Amino acid sequence: MGQTRTLAGQVALVTGASRGIGSAIAVRLAAEGAAVAVNYRERAAEAAAVVAHITEAGGRAAALRADLGDPAQAAALAAQAAAQLGPVDILINNAGIFRGGDLADFDFAQMEPMRRTNVDGLVAVTRAVVPGMQARRYGRIVNLTSIAAHGTSMAGTTFYAATKAAVAILTRRFALDLGPHGITVNAVAPGFILTDMARQNRTGEEAERFYAAVAEKTMMRRVGCPEDIAHAIAFLASPHAGFITAQVLTVDGGRMDYVVHP
Ligand code: NAP
Numbered sequence: 001m002g003q004t005r006t007l008a009g010q011v012a013l014v015t016g017a018s019r020g021i022g023s024a025i026a027v028r029l030a031a032e033g034a035a036v037a038v039n040y041r042e043r044a045a046e047a048a049a050v051v052a053h054i055t056e057a058g059g060r061a062a063a064l065r066a067d068l069g070d071p072a073q074a075a076a077l078a079a080q081a082a083a084q085l086g087p088v089d090i091l092i093n094n095a096g097i098f099r100g101g102d103l104a105d106f107d108f109a110q111m112e113p114m115r116r117t118n119v120d121g122l123v124a125v126t127r128a129v130v131p132g133m134q135a136r137r138y139g140r141i142v143n144l145t146s147i148a149a150h151g152t153s154m155a156g157t158t159f160y161a162a163t164k165a166a167v168a169i170l171t172r173r174f175a176l177d178l179g180p181h182g183i184t185v186n187a188v189a190p191g192f193i194l195t196d197m198a199r200q201n202r203t204g205e206e207a208e209r210f211y212a213a214v215a216e217k218t219m220m221r222r223v224g225c226p227e228d229i230a231h232a233i234a235f236l237a238s239p240h241a242g243f244i245t246a247q248v249l250t251v252d253g254g255r256m257d258y259v260v261h262p
Contacts, residue, residue: 005033006238013037013081013088015068015125016095018046020195021144024226025092026050026061028234034090035060037081041067041095060085068095068121069113078128087136090237091129093122093143093167098197100156111159118163119170126174130183139183140237143171144229147191147252164189168248175246184245186236191252193224219254228253 012029016022018040026036027050036054038061040047047063054061062084066073081088099114101107122143133139148157149164168187175185192198192214202210215222232251235241 005031006234006240007090008033010034010089011037011081011086012090012092012237013039013078013125013129014092014094015039015077015121016041017050018043018063020197021190021193021226021229022092022094023050024230025094025233027053028227028230029090029092029237030054030057030059030061032234032238033059035085037061037077037085037088038063039066039068039077039095041065041069068125069116071120071124074121074124075128077125078132082132087132088129089133089136089138090140091126091142092233092237093125093141095121096144096163096197098157098160098200100160102156102158106159114160115163115166118160119166122167123170130178133183134178134181137182139178139181140241141174141178141183141185142233142236143167143185143187145171145187145189145248147189147250147255149189150250150258152258171248172246179245184236184241186241186245187248188229188232188236189248189250189252190229191218191224191250191255193226193229195226198223217255217257218252219256222253224251224253 012034014026017026017038026038030036038047038050051061051063064080066077068074096118099110145167146164148161149168171187211223
């Protein structure tokens with residue numbers, strides 16, 4: 001007897017899906033049978049390649065440009081996804097940016113756009129998607145927070161961590177509001193995942209030394225790949241996870257450096 005794919009007949013909207021973790025999520029949800037709206041901000045060619053990858057494998061997908069830092073564009077995204085693929089059953093709030101800064105060099109002009117994308121954009125897209133989910137009494141929302149929100153000591157990540165801590169508490173509060181409507185809201189907190197964001201400006205031997213040092217701090221002795229996160233999200237986005245809500249699932253290979261004893 002053939003196995004039914006867990007997301008057959010469903011529609012997923014993945015924000016920031018042109019590359020990195022978001023593109024792996026889009027491909028993974030499509031493999032489970034979902035039609036996938038691939039949101040991006042500026043890299044149209046990368047988003048088109050993700051769509052082509054999905055459609056060539058027999059799936060349905062559409063690329064949707066929207067800068068989530070702009071409240072109007074963020075709010076319009078759900079309707080665009082529904083017009084192209086059908087009403088959204090699954091929302092993955094993945095889009096995010098990193099801007100470095102700690103207390104001593106706080107720069108409002110740098111930090112404000114990060115907050116607008118990482119926090120305000122997530123709120124706007126969620127608000128736009130929720131009424132349809134409520135009407136159908138079904139929904140899965142998964143947000144991307146970070147181990148930064150657990151409180152790491154990595155220099156330059158103070159205000160990025162604050163945006164991700166906001167995502168963690170919004171996850172719990174939205175879950176509280178939406179549970180009675182049949183909608184689960186969870187978050188995944190990735191550790192160090194090799195993407196453009198994590199690479200930043202590191203290259204060559206310096207980069208290799210840094211990744212090896214991070215790997216040493218995980219129980220699994222490696223850095224993560226986007227698929228590590230996509231697998232966890234595919235479960236939380238599935239009908240099988242219907243009694244799991246308000247949770248933050250850490251996917252970091254077992255980091256050992258939160259509390260260091262001599
Ligand atoms: P990435 O490689 O830098 O990719 C970011 C994605 O988000 C791109 O698709 C980008 O679109 C999109 N994006 C950025 N700003 C946007 C905006 N204003 N509107 C719409 N789309 C926007 O990042 P990543 O490493 O995959 O990270 C994905 C998520 O995981 C983020 O929320 C990040 O904070 C979180 N995370 C990452 C790590 C890690 O180690 N990588 C760890 C913890 C948490 P364009 O291609 O069009 O620019």
